[in-house]
Amino acid sequence: MERYKDFTVDTERFPNLKALAEDMKQQGIHLVPIIDAGVKIEKDYDVYEEGVQNNYFCKNAEGGDFVGAVWPGRVHFPDFLQPDARKWFGKKYAVLTEQGIDGFWNDMNEPAIFYTEDRLADTCAEIKKLTSGNMGIQEYFAFTGMVAGLNGNIGDYDKFYHNVDGKMVKHSEVHNLYGMNMTRSAFEALQEICPEKRTLFFSRSSYIGAHRYGGIWQGDNKSWWSHILQSMQQLPALNMAGFLFTGCDTGGFGCDTTEDLMLRWLQYSLFTPLFRNHAADGTREQELYRFNNVVAAGEMVKIRYSLIPYLYSEFLKAALHDEMMFRPLAFDFPEDAEAAQVEDQLFLGNELMIAPIYKQNAQGRYVYLPEEMMLVRMKSYDNYETEILPKGHHYVPVALDELVFFIRNQKAIPFAEPAESTAKTDLSTLRLLGYADASYELYTDNGVSPDPEDSLSVSTL
CATH class of the missing domain: 2.60.40.4040 (Immunoglobulin-like)
Known part of the structure; x- marks a missing residue:
């Protein structure tokens, strides 16, 4: 990606991605890039401009495009519960398949939210008060807790909405369907983009039934001994839900x-x-x-x-x-x-x-x-x-x-x-x-x- 923008190529680091992909295939290596859910807010970035123009992004309570922050900084989230938005986003994978890419993984598609601007502003204001004097132990714990509480704050999922058959539905009510429908978006589009072959595809977030669209990995684990056992115990549960890959x-x-x-x-x-x-x-x-x-x-x-x-x-x-x-x-x-x-x-x-x-x-x-x-x-x-x-x-x-x-x-x-x-x-x-x-x-x-x-x-x- 160029500065974490979906469906772009950093031409300084990869001046000829198509040739690189072909060279790697000759060595038995297939490139598998990440596609994130958050679309960077940037003027003249085609994915951003098209999404805004066609109302393909999730909305805030006032009806404007919801703003969160992930790897690129400020982003909008495609409304994957909209069929038209799914189809639009899925077609973008062709940008990379044309470069010789034949595998993908969808990431950060719970969707992850590092912070929202209003919560960040409120947190910074409180931190300024805490740091204006000599912080004691209570103030220090309050300080670290506020910073840690920015990432994935459950309250942020109440702040944006999906258009479901013309009805605005709060994201927190359909949260588990988001990653599944992002995967569905890619799967359905790739059937049209490269119908003659399978495309390796897996996702971080998903839901029961999404095994029809791709596999999953078990999320961001830790280098802990206990996580070997936890991973092992997840395998039959995922198999029962249809996920084999x-x-x-x-x-x-x-x-x-x-x-x-x-x-x-x-x-x-x-x-x-x-x-x-x-x-x-x-x-x-x-x-x-x-x-x-x-x-x-x-x-x-x-x-x-x-x-x-x-x-x-x-x-x-x-x-x-x-x-x-x-x-x-x-x-x-x-x-x-x-x-x-x-x-x-x-x-x-x-x-x-x-x-x-x-x-x-x-x-x-x-x-x-x-x-x-x-x-x-x-x-x-x-x-x-x-x-x-x-x-x-x-x-x-x-x-x-x-x-x-x-x-x-x-x-x-x-x-x-x-x-x-x-x-x-x-x-x-x-x-x-x-x-x-x-x-x-x-x-x-x-x-x-x-x-x-x-x-x-x-x-x-």
């Missing part, structure tokens, strides 16, 4: 991660459909090569690519058959009272169970098996051990540089040689990992056709 920010978005936290997080998130490392500005730079144990981190990524045939196959099965990709143990063993108490293990598809480490300094963890399973202990895609464990409770040691997962009784999964990208995954290298006499039904498609059934292939391994 989801995941979290590996290593955490806010705060500073650590090497051991990153490695343990990788050992969880490499199983999720959305697998990415994403951190906030001002936090520790957390690319994997910045840590000491680069080898272990690299092996986890390779294992991810070895598992892609299984993960994608199970994703397709869940999508095409209206099933869940991730399930609590109790869903498959409803009569097992002990399985009903397990909240830190999940079935992944019909063959795997994952039980990640999510506690600092843990050298292993307790696992409950509702049936006999095969334990797989893996340091790399070609360096692993297996062991059959009976039904029941087990303590499983897990070193910091190894991945542990379980294959269900009499099941097996396809496992490939790792590749640099999904496009380079060689299915001819597939081998079955698991019980000796088990087979596996593999789902594949071309990954491009808008409807996966157009190119679906089912084979038995």
Whole structure:
């Protein structure tokens, strides 16, 4: 973006975005830019001018365009509950698809509001009073509380309105529909802009039913051990709401991660459909090569690519058959009272169970098996051990540089040689990992056709 303006390109930093996008694709890398909900208020900026001219922005109580503030400073918010506004905003994605962009993520679309001008003015006036003399502890806490209270203040969502079939509706009454309809705006437009292919699309804010339009990530998490578990517990809930393409920010978005936290997080998130490392500005730079144990981190990524045939196959099965990709143990063993108490293990598809480490300094963890399973202990895609464990409770040691997962009784999964990208995954290298006499039904498609059934292939391994 140029100064955080949607559907613009900073020509100083990216003088030829189209050529850059093509060069990256040749290396197996696809660019995925952010689109924010707030439209910068700036004269001669086409998105702003068109929105004002056509009444496409949310209104304040007096009928004027509501003003909030986000990354660009002062912004208007498109009224995505208006069909015409949705169609207008969605068509703007063509500005970037024409430059070779074929993936997007919608952000800040609750919508986030850093402050409103009236609340900022009132806060500054109160702060001026507080700082006019010697601030004591009470005044100091009042000062910090006022500043913190500017961002996402719930009262600000009562200050603007949507046009819903000619009726002005307060935003706070339809808040959860906003992000969903921004995603819908993009999805419907992209079906017209590039009808011959799928476009990778996910959003920060959404609502039940929006799985028809795109995936989501689980929001701005923290580099906290507890957030591995919280992310894991969200997976089946999101699946039940229809969202299959989801995941979290590996290593955490806010705060500073650590090497051991990153490695343990990788050992969880490499199983999720959305697998990415994403951190906030001002936090520790957390690319994997910045840590000491680069080898272990690299092996986890390779294992991810070895598992892609299984993960994608199970994703397709869940999508095409209206099933869940991730399930609590109790869903498959409803009569097992002990399985009903397990909240830190999940079935992944019909063959795997994952039980990640999510506690600092843990050298292993307790696992409950509702049936006999095969334990797989893996340091790399070609360096692993297996062991059959009976039904029941087990303590499983897990070193910091190894991945542990379980294959269900009499099941097996396809496992490939790792590749640099999904496009380079060689299915001819597939081998079955698991019980000796088990087979596996593999789902594949071309990954491009808008409807996966157009190119679906089912084979038995």
